[in-house]
Amino acid sequence: MAKLGYPFTLGVASGEPLPDGVILWTRLAPDPLNPSKPGGMPTQTFTVSWQLAEDDAFTKIVQSGTAPAQPDWAHSVHVRVAGLRPATDYFYRFKLDSHTSAVGRTRTAPDPQSTAPVHFGFVSCQRYEHGFFTAYKHLAAERPDVIFHLGDYIYEYGKPAHPQPGRWVRPLESNAECTTLGAYRNRYARYKMDADLQAAHAAAPWLVIPDDHEVRDNYRGLLPGDGSSPAVFLKRRTAAYKAYYEHMPLRQRPTGHNLQIYRWRPYGKSVDFILADTRQYRDGHDMLGPDQEHWLLGRLKSSASRWKVLAQAVFFAPRKFPLEPPSTDAWDGYPESRARVLAAAPDGLVVLTGDVHNNWACELERGVEFVGTSVTSMPGTTDASAILALNPHIKFFDGHRGYVSCVVDTQEFRADYRVVDFVDRAGAPVRTVAGFRVADGHLQRTDV
Ligand SMILES: [Fe+2]
Numbered sequence: 001m002a003k004l005g006y007p008f009t010l011g012v013a014s015g016e017p018l019p020d021g022v023i024l025w026t027r028l029a030p031d032p033l034n035p036s037k038p039g040g041m042p043t044q045t046f047t048v049s050w051q052l053a054e055d056d057a058f059t060k061i062v063q064s065g066t067a068p069a070q071p072d073w074a075h076s077v078h079v080r081v082a083g084l085r086p087a088t089d090y091f092y093r094f095k096l097d098s099h100t101s102a103v104g105r106t107r108t109a110p111d112p113q114s115t116a117p118v119h120f121g122f123v124s125c126q127r128y129e130h131g132f133f134t135a136y137k138h139l140a141a142e143r144p145d146v147i148f149h150l151g152d153y154i155y156e157y158g159k160p161a162h163p164q165p166g167r168w169v170r171p172l173e174s175n176a177e178c179t180t181l182g183a184y185r186n187r188y189a190r191y192k193m194d195a196d197l198q199a200a201h202a203a204a205p206w207l208v209i210p211d212d213h214e215v216r217d218n219y220r221g222l223l224p225g226d227g228s229s230p231a232v233f234l235k236r237r238t239a240a241y242k243a244y245y246e247h248m249p250l251r252q253r254p255t256g257h258n259l260q261i262y263r264w265r266p267y268g269k270s271v272d273f274i275l276a277d278t279r280q281y282r283d284g285h286d287m288l289g290p291d292q293e294h295w296l297l298g299r300l301k302s303s304a305s306r307w308k309v310l311a312q313a314v315f316f317a318p319r320k321f322p323l324e325p326p327s328t329d330a331w332d333g334y335p336e337s338r339a340r341v342l343a344a345a346p347d348g349l350v351v352l353t354g355d356v357h358n359n360w361a362c363e364l365e366r367g368v369e370f371v372g373t374s375v376t377s378m379p380g381t382t383d384a385s386a387i388l389a390l391n392p393h394i395k396f397f398d399g400h401r402g403y404v405s406c407v408v409d410t411q412e413f414r415a416d417y418r419v420v421d422f423v424d425r426a427g428a429p430v431r432t433v434a435g436f437r438v439a440d441g442h443l444q445r446t447d448v
Pocket residue numbers: 125126151152213355356357377
């Protein structure tokens with residue numbers, strides 16, 4: 001058999017941090033965009049070795065082992081590491097034949113009694129064609145404890161017939177819309193070849209949830225969103241969820257068209273992270289579906305941490321618009337679901353949101369919501385001053401690209417909106433456009 005070319009072209013990642021373990025990820029892809037063979041790999045299983053160390057020179061290796069990279073799963077590798085110490089940095093790398101991957105840094109979650117501050121970033125919406133992932137380079141430099149991705153990691157779209165000016169900054173390798181497993185795989189590969197995205201994955205463990213564009217624009221539950229055949233759509237959803245798992249440091253594989261997304265990650269006495277799935281179980285009147293809602297309300301009620309962070313994809317606060325009706329692709333379309341969440345919400349609820357490609361900050365009936373802007377995806381037109389005037393509970397708007405950086409302890413929740421001034425070329429510096437702390441359920445500016 002011919003020797004493989006360098007197989008770690010898509011970088012490394014870690015995720016799903018627990019006090020004693022993480023998931024390590026890579027995927028073998030010597031020819032990542034090969035149109036017919038995923039990753040350019042032969043259709044056989046390979047055995048990849050991995051090492052986890054206390055230092056990035058790997059002089060103090062604490063664990064090592066091997067893991068299969070199977071053709072059925074696009075030669076992705078998911079290593080479940082256990083037996084680690086809480087709130088500790090570790091470094092990891094993979095080897096195959098004479099090839100060695102980049103080194104990733106990961107970090108376990110704190111133990112349940114910890115009162116130490118937790119530093120995390122959250123991002124969403126990274127349409128590759130729209131620009132450079134410079135925000136990730138800056139987020140990676142912060143080396144947070146954990147990074148949240150709130151959806152639209154890829155966009156399934158093909159190339160528009162007439163791209164708008166400034167919205168075709170980086171070409172895709174395939175100009176066709178993704179509908180098949182092979183196409184979704186190559187779209188992830190295209191994104192994951194980006195150096196800034198690889199740096200952010202190598203800087204910290206991630207906790208990820210998909211939104212709609214990992215599958216199809218505005219899909220909802222079992223329905224494609226455009227009135228086309230649900231049976232055809234279900235095959236597409238199955239392929240899309242499979243490709244998502246193959247490219248993310250997740251703990252659980254999908255089974256058919258089901259992917260277990262909603263989950264809970266405690267980070268000591270400071271914060272409980274509750275990750276919700278606002279797409280897969282949605283129907284005409286219910287955002288979460290009965291099983292997830294029951295679970296979520298129970299988690300909110302039983303959480304003993306100072307902050308209960310609900311990480312989810314779509315706008316939670318009510319919004320009135322000057323001209324249009326309220327958005328139905330947001331919690332405004334599901335007011336009864338939202339009322340039940342708020343009724344269960346204890347003191348210390350903080351909702352994190354993506355989806356809308358702009359920064360917003362809102363006060364809720366109980367708690368607050370931080371809406372983070374896109375990494376690159378361009379926003380639609382927004383009459384922000386009219387929306388702020390019509391919605392006094394919405395306190396802040398900003399229209400840059402970027403990410404949100406948060407530091408949380410048992411007293412305080414602080415969020416800084418970090419932005420770049422351009423994404424149509426590389427190299428933008430980062431700055432904090434606004435900072436907030438949460439005080440008695442209200443938002444206070446910290447930067448003015
Ligand atoms: Fe988006």
